[in-house]
Amino acid sequence: MSAFLSNKVFSNISKFSREVKPLVSLRGITKKFPGVVALDNVSLDIYPGEILALLGENGAGKSTLVKILYGLYTPDKGEVIVYGEKTKILSPRHAVSKGIVLVPQTPHLIDSLSVLENLIIGLREYGVFARVDLIEDRVREIALSIGIELDPRKPVATLSYTQKQLVSIIRALLLKARVLLVDEATTLLPSREKEKFYTLFRRFTEGGGSVVLITHKVVEALRVADRIAVLKSGRLVGVIDRDRARVEDVRKLMFGKTVTNNLQVRLKRTEHIDGGKRVLEVMGLWVSRWFGDYVVRGVSLSVRRGEVVGIAGIAGNGQEELVQAIVGLVKPVRGSIRLLGVDVTGKGVELTRKLGLGYIPDIPMRYGVSIDNTIEENIAALLVRGKIIKWRRVNEFTSKLIREYDVKAPHPRVPVKVLSGGNLMKVLVSRELAIARSLLVAHNPTRALDEVSARLVRRMIREKAVGEGVGVLLVSEDLDEVLELSDRILVINSGRIVGVFDANRVERERIEELMVA
Amino acid sequence: MVYLVVLRRTKPLPYASILVPVISILLGVLLSSIILYLLASIPPLALFNLIVRSFTSPTVLKDTLILTLIGLSLVIAFKASIWNIGAEGQFHMGMLVATWIALFTPIASIPVLAKITCILAGAVAGALWAILAGVLRAYVGLDEVPVTLMLNYVAYYVLDVLVYGPWRGRFTYGYIRTDEIPENLWLTLIPGTTAHVEVLATVLIVGLAIWFMFKYTIVGLRLRILGSNPEFLRASGVNVKHMVVLALGLSGAIAGMVGALYLLGDTHRVSYPVEAQTAGYGYLGILVAWLSMLDVRGLPLAAYVVSSLRVTGITMQIAGLGGTAIVFLFMGSVLLTYTVAKVFSEYTIVIRR
Incomplete structure (x- = not known):
């Protein structure tokens, strides 16, 4: 010393x-x-x-x-x-x-x-x-x-x-x-x-x-x-x-208020996941970075209807590339990705979104919102499926999300750039939760959020899985979050899946060991 | 120690969308008048009289309409952060196709249909010319600024070659130009002005359509998002390449349409060299688009101001007070002061001790 x-x-x-x-x-x-x-x-x-x-x-x-x-x-x-x-x-x-x-x-x-x-x-x-x-x-x-x-x-x-x-x-x-x-x-x-x-x-x-x-x-x-x-x-x-x-x-x-002390209460689980249809199937996926070396090395995984699959790992072990490949933002070098049974490998975000994919990105300012546009417009960009925008409907929907998620914004027509990081994240998360129909890919969904908001978002993700049968792929650097939310936990290290655990029978230390090994 | 610190405004300057254009126009004119006084001893008072008279001249309407349309064309692209500098070339491609239809096809003799065909064909030609740059930008990654700019010259020279060679007219008294297009294709004058009814109608139709597109359609919203965060657009499942091509295509279509209208309404023929035949509307439109703060509703006013300044310049030219450069002096000064005013609408300077 x-x-x-x-x-x-x-x-x-x-x-x-x-x-x-x-x-x-x-x-x-x-x-x-x-x-x-x-x-x-x-x-x-x-x-x-x-x-x-x-x-x-x-x-x-x-x-x-x-x-x-x-x-x-x-x-x-x-x-x-x-x-x-x-x-x-x-x-x-x-x-x-x-x-x-x-x-x-x-x-x-x-x-x-x-x-x-x-x-x-x-x-x-x-x-x-x-x-x-x-x-x-x-x-x-x-x-x-x-x-x-x-x-x-x-x-x-x-x-x-x-x-x-x-x-x-x-x-x-x-x-x-x-x-x-x-x-x-x-x-x-x-x-x-x-x-x-x-x-x-x-x-x-x-x-x-x-x-x-x-x-x-x-x-x-x-x-x-x-x-x-x-x-x-x-x-x-x-x-x-x-x-x-x-x-x-x-x-x-x-x-400012007494927070009910049930912060660690177990969330409701979907029953009979094992019998459910596979929403997402990834087989032997290899993804390289722009300068050539592989960052995802032969990852295989699947997500069933109503199941939350958590990927635990320290940032920079291939999570971002894996997520981007699944969403369709990058083309994998080898392997296949099937969403609802449809081969979406390297076919772009248009197809995955059409199949009902929701995506909460790790870099919200880049892939999640357009900060010069208003909250309303950021919602409409993904919500509206027709050619004409009915602003009254969008406005009602946006106001509802703002209320439900307690977004601190004067009104739905302010540009997103005036919001704080956490509120911006809430806008994005609430939208993606609302539009996900088959699979929700959530990458650090609560990173910028305080405990109460994070809690709310986790509950909403769970409800999405249990209530609507949406499959969830949760990639998070917050191990507590992965443990709390997942049905099944995969550990990623250096681009490989190095461990698979049932969330009911898992030792935290064992996962941490694998994360840093 | 006293510091001057430049800070980004946390709150946009109130009324910036009105203040910025107005202040930049006033300062721009002031700057031009100082330069003119120093260079050519033109008394500022006389100059101001001239400007005031230009603003009330009936000849201003024609350019106002034409420039509103070019402004519309460029606002589409600029809102999407696609810097189309090629409205001039798209204009001439529109003019080229309209000339061909008017002079060399049987359609030219059909009353109403001929006009409409010329205008629509002009739009298609302008769109295709712009899409050339759009495809290069979207699929090859070539910056659209130099590409659209260089394509202007290609368009000029293609038209020049045609006029000089195969399209040279029989009744031209030694001028290098085409014959006049048939009279049934000429546009109808608005009484008391040099402007045309059909152009006014096009301004209204296209203007409303573009306003509606940006306000109420998903395509309009996507174009605006393309302008601020294309990565988000991609992640939301939109083919960004298509949007880039679309932005340029729509922009070029309107510019091409104007080229056709200008042929039918004003020149009635194409003269060599084509680049000296018009006022360079494609470039003037850039100033108009910026002065409108990219707001469709502000375009007519911006076009009116620019047209009036242009008329001032032309009047001075005719009076022998200077060459073509006078027009550019006005435009350049206003664009310069606009750029400065725009910066100050977003930033503020604070004195610190």
Whole structure:
């Protein structure tokens, strides 16, 4: 441990450890967007040496707060005080120069460059002719110290999600971060890997830095944070020390009402799945990425009527390509896909959609919505089957979805781009649930959603399967979700299905082992 | 330290769809008048008089109608983010086919049918010419901007070759041009103007149809989504390639139709070189489409302003105050100020201390 702390990476922050003054203070921050107050008079201190969890449901203002700290937004009112000095953070570069570094949920790395090349970008101190080997030892040391294998010379494209997140964090450390803004970056990792990152955060704060952990998971906040700040509808409704925080209290703060404590209640199952017709049949599927190597390697699976088949795995193990091949967005190299008995292999989305496929994509902004169009238009694009759009009907339907899913939007005619990430996701999920007739392919359907909304979406997916006999292929990086929702669980690792489990007889540890093996 | 920070507006500028075109036109005219004053000592006051008179001239109506149609053609493409710079070529292909029917086929002698055939054939020719670029864009991945632009010249020269050679007329007094088309094909003048009844009717029919298409049909919605997120369109089960071809096809059809109308109404024949024969409506239409903020309802007004500025330029040319460049000066200035105003409608500059 001491060797770790003497490391240059951490030494630059230690001088702050003796100060009791906050590293960063927010004073009366207000930020408005059309129709919504994203942040309402929020004051918050971030102290050296602490892990502060920023907790809140969708649209509570977490992202807005982080974007203000990182210089992406400027507040309408209020001030930001950095190291005792009133500061306007003008841009991410400015934020980084002040030691405030963001670790985003999805790593912003250049796939074709090596880890070291990615890291040396932006490190000005090494000059124009910086050589990557200058930082190699440090990178190896950090990786080794927390026990994640990482070859710094390999291209980023070959890394797992865990490794990429590690690279993101190492970059933040090399940028001499004093305040790490961790935006859901650890939320999706398997629990064992999560712990490793928590250790890293702990060491970082021991060196005098602070970590702001943005999360919508109460459990994660309680597990790792020293203090928990809860945001609700743009207001800071409480800051609690971990020692005094109880799950129920935090939940109550977050959602403003007592959440019935049956969050883990088993969902209803379809009976006699085994006798049901096969909705989806995938045989020996091989899919390659654009630069040629196979990312899906001989996957076979089937989904029956009314059955939810969950695919568990760490992000980047071929899930995206598998899903895209099934939906019809990419052509597989080998193998076959049958939907309702019809061969749809490589025949495009037109056919699969015609056969009643619903698709909740992993990248909603790309494949799920058109942000310049209104909510109504985004619904109509898939709902209307005729040539003429009856807007009154679409409007009624949209209003119903907005009510049912509690989408925070002034009306159905606002462009989707004014919605928060979670609300945007609700629009998309509600639409796909409404239109799926044979198979629903859901890839991380609740990733951007808070507990209550996620709950609702899971229940709706279940109801779709039980009530309408729709088959569901659930691909999720959230193992809890897979366990909760699935009838059958497949584990994917490096593009192969490495395990098949009945959801009633399954050990979580066994699945996690297979996921990281 | 004082900073100037450029920020994206979180809320669109109120009344931007009116403010942007109006401000850009005013500033554009102001800019042109400064340039004209400095270059040719034309007193701004006289220039403004001239402009005011142009706006009330009865000759403006003809160009307004023609440019509204070209504007419609381009709005279809631009809404879908398909940058059709080739309305000029599609216009001439429409004119080419209409000329052929009018001069060399027996249909030309049938009263009403002849006109309709010419106009529809013009539409088909324009559509096919645009689809050429559409197919290259959709299936080969060639950018439509250079392709449509270059096809303009191909269209010019094809028509030039025909007029210079096989189509050269017998009664041309030494000019290189075709014969006049039969009189029963000529369009009917709207009394007191230089505009034609048939063109006005086409504006109304096509305008309403396009407005309806964008507002009430799934195709219109898909074209708009194509303009903002084609990947989503693909994931929702629409053949994006077909939509690209369709956008260009519809756009070209209207431009081609205008080419035919222009032949029947105004020129009655094609003269060599064809590229000097018209005002470059295909290019002027780009300005019209942008000034309308891609709103079908705003097109006639945008077309009216551009036509009036064009008339101003022509009047000055006739008065010997300058060459053809004066028209381009007005158009260029307005397009420039429009681009700047559009940026400021989306971004704001904040002073920070």
